[in-house]
Amino acid sequence: MATGIGVMALGSMLNPRILSAATKGKSDFSTRNNPGLPHFVPKAKRIIYLFQNGAPSHIDLFDYKPILKKWHGKQIPDDLTSGKRFSTMTGKQTERPIISEISNFEQHGQSGAWISDFMPETAKIADNLCFIKSMYTEQVNHAPAITFFLTGSEQPGRPSMGAWLNYGLGSSSEDLPAFVAMTSRDKEASCGQIFYDYYWGSGFLPSKFQGVKFRGGGDPVLYLKNPEGVSRKIRRDVLNDLEVLNELNYQEFGDPEINTRIAQYEMSYKMQMSVPELTDLSKEPQHILDMYGPDVQRKGSFAYNCLMARKLAEKGVRFIQCMHAGWDQHNNLNHQLKIQCQDTDAPSAALIKDLKQRGLLEDTLVIWGGEFGRTPFLQGNIKDYASWGRDHHPYVFSLWMAGAGVKPGFSYGASDDFGFNPVENPVHVHDLQATIMHIMGIDHEQFTFKHQGRRYRLTDVRGHVVKDILS
Template sequence: MNTSFPFNPMETRRGFFTRGGHLLGSAALTSLLGEAFLQQASASASVNHGAVPLGPHFAPKAKRVIYLHMVGGPSQMDLFDHKPEMQKWYDKDLPDSVRKGQRLTTMTSGQARFPIAPSKFRFEQAGQCGMWMNADLLPYLSKSADDMCFIRSMHTEAINHEPAIAAMQTGNQVTGRPCLGSWASYGLGSMNQNLPTFVVLVATPTNREQEQAISSRLWSSGFLPGEHAGVSFRSKGDPILFINNPPGVPDSVRRRTIDGLNALNSLNFQRMGDPETQTRIQQYEMAFRMQASVPELTDFASEPEHTFKMYGEAAKTPGSFANSVLMARRLAERGVRFVQVYHNNWDHHSNVSGRMPSQCKDVDQPCHALIEDLKQRGMFDDTLIIWGGEFGRTIYSQGGLSKENYGRDHHPRCFTMWMAGGGAKGGAIHGETDDFSYNIVKDPVHIRDFHATVLHLLGFHHDRFVFKHQGLDGKLTGVEEAHLVKALIS
């Protein structure tokens, strides 16, 4: 019997065809192509599959990332894209020459009118860069304007939340592909063997009027090895489910149990060769190590009182955005490579004037504090902070219009994001939109371009940072052309 292909009474049909489906064809092709083919195949087999970090292509500017995603799509003209000319257009219809027949969601496509709703908030120029920012709602963050790199010309094809968030996180509107955090984990690996490389925190907004559903599909490792998926931390109860031993089970028993499981999994790996079995072994070991590291991480008692003054009193409330951002800093300083924070309820189809103050109060002070905190700890220069949503909002009102109450529909044609630290060019203001904040008139930045730029800051050429999947070179930036935006890099 050929011992390299042993009899397995538990063999599945899928496993059999996976291991033997191309055997005859491969043998025939090898005999035709000869020794050169064998050497090339051997080299291809050495492609990294997650056990060892791939490593950067060049020296990175950023060692770690804290990504603050505002779920729902913040209104750019109410925060960063100042359009004073729109005050003259109050309640006038958006001109067809501006809309140009562009696709609308079904929430407003049937409206008889598209009445323009200028922002009711006061804007001021901030910092030496002179960036116009909402002075009413962002008083803290305005102080950091010269540390922030503003992109006012972001755009996407996705017009609804699920595909738009998927595109922003994974580079593709269809879920199931690796997200940015998983790519960072795959490429750079861990800086702390006792904590995950990629952690996800879901903050609870103060106002919960219209939240969007988010799920683990957004922090999936996709076709990358499972070890690169995000690990979600909870705000209540155990930070991670089943992190603690059951009552009456000491660490010594848990250690013997894991050793036994690992031995069985190793036998299974030798027999079946499934790389996800190796992932399972590594995750069991990580879970055991986290039993000691996570309690210390989540205990904020060691934080001095001035930290809470910096982030705001809400930082003491588990699950709040301020608490999540402070946790992100603690994770980053302990070597977690990528921290993803989601903050919901930015889907302002109605009551913009009522909900926007609450949303901004949640994020304004903590975001400014994070920048200052990282500076004080000497971490700002190599920690990249990203802030933004999945698309923007329309200048015209959804439904009725009054100065006290108006709504804004989804708008993928232009929106604003910002970065800070980690090699991003502080004080830069990139891109321009028209007077209606509806179309881009200068320096457009597609999501693919944004991803290519973030990967560059992490030390990777986006077109060479690949993973073999189903015979193709899978990339975060996909198959369409992406451009590095050098103007965003310091």
């Protein structure tokens, strides 16, 4: 008898849900939805994806090309652009003069990484970063390219990466969703990029695996507070009765979305307690707040979202997706690029340093990058400096990763002298996705979901793990 009680006590310590009221009937929001996963020991327990909507200019930030200064104002070689597809803004442009980078580059850290002076705080953490400078994609417009990165398909309808990981690995947080999305925009709100819900959607997976979006103003989640006159006990009693009714409904119809409704009611009840504590910054030391920059107290800013990402990571949230719009500089590159860097540089670097000093970086993978790069040639009139811009460029671009699973102070792949095409170790979007899955302990070819008679996976029918960047 004593042994039995001891086993139950140990089990409840390892998994508090075992003895919780939330495990009655179909409301068990299991921590592992696929018992066969992970396929092998993961390098990372969680991911923070700092997605930069609009496409940062790789040749102005991370991919130093000194030849651009020599070619400034000259027509880009025709053999580079022949047969290439660009957006409608420069697709019919007859003159494509090269413009040099608009920032200054220096090498940083023991790794000697070339980083723009627009990113001074990122430069200080260069030896923590793994750069991929040979990324390429297939889409030339924003929404399809972002959808491709986050879901593996250019068309909406597939599960997002966070939903796949939620479905496969479940949650390690008792009181928060496994997948949280947050969005922000540049200070001047000059970018019209739209944040579509399917960027964090569940596609054809059950909807309980979709991301929960935290709002940028007011309460991060609606209805955190009970209506006046409704106590927490009353809310608990109502949810218990609803669960009984939903259970009866499920037994009759077998609709899996009923399970989702039960589970989400329970999660909402828990979040009424966990979210206010999460968003309380009063206990954060001032030097930590200062590290994230002056916007950290402004809800909905990129800095605030980065700090929330660290706090969510501490709480065991599996996938945290911070999306920041404003990088689409078609005709205001000289003005707007620096503003974007000021918005994102310090918070991104602070997140890495904050995770590292708390021992979280060793099991957290952080990714920073956009959906494609920008052209080395000019969009606009070269004589009108204020109107300079760069068009979309899917053929090669850069991103960085840090933390669990990747080599720190490492640069992989290379583009040609003009930053136009990959010439060394090209990395396709599906290759990156396969590598991310591998770091999370998943064989991307084996992790599938059957839908409409076909087995789908995040990487569709291609993708190879980039083993050379793995630590």
